Amino acid sequence: MVGDVPVGGGAPITIQSMTITKTADHEATLQQIYGLAAAGCDIVRCTCNEPEAAEGLARIVPRSPVPIIADIHHQYRRALEALEAGVHGLRLNPGNIRKPEHIKTVAREAKDRGIPIRIGVNGGSLDPALYDKYGGKVTPEAMVESALQEIAYFEEVDFDLIKISVKASSVPLMIEAYRQLSEVTDHPLHLGVTEAGPPPTGTLKATAGIATLLAEGIGDTIRYSLTADPVEEAKAGRQLLEAMGLRERKNVDLIACPSCGRAEVDVYTVAQDAMTAFGEREIPLQVAVMGCVVNGPGEARDADLGIAAGNKRGHLFVKGQNVMVVPEDEMVDTLVEWAEFIHEHGADAALEKAKATKDAARKAAQEDRDRNLGERGEDANESEAVIAEIRRSEG
Ligand code: SF4
Numbered sequence: 001m002v003g004d005v006p007v008g009g010g011a012p013i014t015i016q017s018m019t020i021t022k023t024a025d026h027e028a029t030l031q032q033i034y035g036l037a038a039a040g041c042d043i044v045r046c047t048c049n050e051p052e053a054a055e056g057l058a059r060i061v062p063r064s065p066v067p068i069i070a071d072i073h074h075q076y077r078r079a080l081e082a083l084e085a086g087v088h089g090l091r092l093n094p095g096n097i098r099k100p101e102h103i104k105t106v107a108r109e110a111k112d113r114g115i116p117i118r119i120g121v122n123g124g125s126l127d128p129a130l131y132d133k134y135g136g137k138v139t140p141e142a143m144v145e146s147a148l149q150e151i152a153y154f155e156e157v158d159f160d161l162i163k164i165s166v167k168a169s170s171v172p173l174m175i176e177a178y179r180q181l182s183e184v185t186d187h188p189l190h191l192g193v194t195e196a197g198p199p200p201t202g203t204l205k206a207t208a209g210i211a212t213l214l215a216e217g218i219g220d221t222i223r224y225s226l227t228a229d230p231v232e233e234a235k236a237g238r239q240l241l242e243a244m245g246l247r248e249r250k251n252v253d254l255i256a257c258p259s260c261g262r263a264e265v266d267v268y269t270v271a272q273d274a275m276t277a278f279g280e281r282e283i284p285l286q287v288a289v290m291g292c293v294v295n296g297p298g299e300a301r302d303a304d305l306g307i308a309a310g311n312k313r314g315h316l317f318v319k320g321q322n323v324m325v326v327p328e329d330e331m332v333d334t335l336v337e338w339a340e341f342i343h344e345h346g347a348d349a350a351l352e353k354a355k356a357t358k359d360a361a362r363k364a365a366q367e368d369r370d371r372n373l374g375e376r377g378e379d380a381n382e383s384e385a386v387i388a389e390i391r392r393s394e395g
Contacts, residue, residue, distance in 0.1 A: 002116060003067025003088035005042050007163060008188025008220040013246045014042040015237035016190070016223040017230045018071065024052035026059040032230065037065045038280075039231045040238035040250060043221070045069040045091060054081035061086040069118070076102035083109050089163075091118040094150040095125035103150065107159040116161035118190055119150045123168030123177075138168065140177035147181060162187045163221070167194035171209045178213050188220035198227040203236050214244060249284035252339065255303060256289040262372060262380035263291030265309035265328060273332045283343045287335060293368045297322065304347060305338055307331050310368030315361065319347050322361040323354035 001007070007014055017036050021028040023046045033044050048054055048070040061068050069089035070082030074096050082090060083106075090110060097103060110117050123138040127146055134142040143166040154162060164187050166177040174193055182189065193209040196202035206224045213219045222240070224233040241247035256271035257263075271289045278287070288306030290296025293315045296308030301320030308315045314331035316324045316338060326334045342350045354361070372380075 002043050002069065005067050007043075007116075011220070013214065013219065013241055014221040015040055015234055015241065015247075016043045016045060016069075016221055017041045017233040017237070018045040018047075018223070018225075020230060022053070023047055023056040023060070024050070026056040029056060029060055030063055033060070033064050033066065033068075035231050036234050039234035041066060041234035043067050043069060043089070045071050045223075047071045048078045048082045048087075049073065049075075050078070051081060054078060054085050057082055057085035057087055061088075071120075072097065076106050079106040080109055083113055083115060087115070089116045089118065091120045092150070093120050093122060093125060094146050095122060095127050098127060100153050103153045104157045107154045107157045110161065111157065111159045114161070116163060117154070117159070118163040118165060119147050119154075120190075121146045121150075121164070121166045121177075122194055123166075123170070123173060124194065138173065140166075140173060140180050143168070143177040144180045144184065148184065151185070151187070160187075163190050164188075165190040165192060167192045167225075169193065169195045171205055174209050175212055178218055179216070182218045189218060190221045190223065191219040192223040192225055194225050196225050196227075199232060199236075202226045202228070203232075206236065207240055211240060211244065214240075214246065250282055252278040252281070252283050253286040254278065254289065255286060255300065257291050257296065257299065259291045260381050262294055262376055263309065264293075264311065264368075264372065265291060265314075265331075267291040267309075270307075270309075270331060274335055277332050277336050278339070281336075281340075283339050285339055285342060287339055289331075289335075292372055293365050294372050297365070304342055305335065305350075307335055308365075310365065311371060313364075313368070315365045315368065318342070318350045318354065321351060321354075322358065322365045323351065324357040324361050325364045 019029050019032045021032050023029055036044050044066050067088035069091055070087045071091045072079045073093050076097050079090050121143050126138055130142045130146050147164050166181055168174040171193055191210045191213055193206045196206040210222050222237050224236045226233050242249050254275055259267040274289055285304040288300035288303040290300055290308040293308040293310035297317045297320055300306045306317050312328045314326050315322055
């Protein structure tokens with residue numbers, strides 16, 4: 001447990017992030033923590049790099065909506081002060097707190113208070129002795145050995161409230177390090193690609209590493225380390241876990257067709273406008289934006305709600321059933337309005353509400369479908385010509 005949040009042992013995967021304010025500035029830090037919690041962050045880490053930061057933690061912890069972990073580098077005394085401040089967890093970097101007696105002192109104090117510690121091995125700050133031992137480079141084996149050394153110190157004082165991370169900025173390196181670590185320990189693992197950089201590349205790198213491991217059943221808690229507002233880290237973490245079905249959906253899952261020769265609207269713009277309109281509204285529904293009424297309602301029949309374009313109008317459908325027709329420039333507003341209604345009252349109530357408009361909507365959709373097929377034919381994407389070319393080159 002990190003405060004009241006379970007980590008490991010089959011608990012839902014949790015999302016972490018880190019404040020970038022000075023921890024001594026407790027009001028600014030709390031403001032950032034509230035922003036992170038609102039974005040779906042379960043646990044927040046704050047640096048504890050100076051005595052004033054520990055004092056800041058004493059003010060932050062009682063007012064924080066989520067558990068707080070103190071990040072400790074170099075000075076083991078900061079760990080003791082953070083424990084005194086009431087933090088719910090510590091993160092120690094074995095690469096820069098190396099004296100066994102210091103590590104054990106912190107572990108003893110954490111044990112007395114029942115506070116967990118993350119062993120945060122970082123490829124960029126590996127213990128120089130291990131770096132030398134593994135041929136002057138950071139290897140997965142060296143990172144795992146660093147973690148195991150630290151565990152051994154903790155075991156000497158009978159402390160086992162441990163989480164471990166073996167982060168690196170190289171995705172293949174961190175994936176291999178976590179795979180090896182998962183073979184030798186049952187402690188919960190905290191996943192991350194360190195210094196991933198600014199979005200979108202940083203987000204992509206972090207996703208590649210974290211998602212690969214989660215898909216293999218490795219990992220219990222995650223952090224995106226982005227060069228961006230920490231709220232972006234929390235959002236990315238939540239989106240990944242929702243996309244992988246590892247956390248309950250909080251926001252809209254917007255799906256959209258890729259558009260093709262049959263599209264009757266600029267799907268990219270409508271989808272983007274819909275994303276903006278749904279924004280931070282917590283509506284956990286799947287909503288579809290489809291470029292044509294010929295295939296849209298069928299392709300997105302599993303969505304809770306969707307809209308398909310046809311002849312300058314939008315055909316709204318609920319669970320694949322046409323419910324009403326709106327002018328093209330009202331497509332996005334209508335989607336949001338109906339999504340809110342379904343979220344509050346359910347899809348059956350929405351179908352009931354559409355009782356008076358359903359028949360006309362179905363008829364209008366059929367008209368636009370026929371018109372589209374009439375104008376563009378059965379083969380709007382000219383696939384047959386391409387297939388004929390393939391067959392010619394095969395022959
Ligand atoms: S057929 Fe219609 S719904 Fe499917 S990709 Fe093309 S425009 Fe979109």
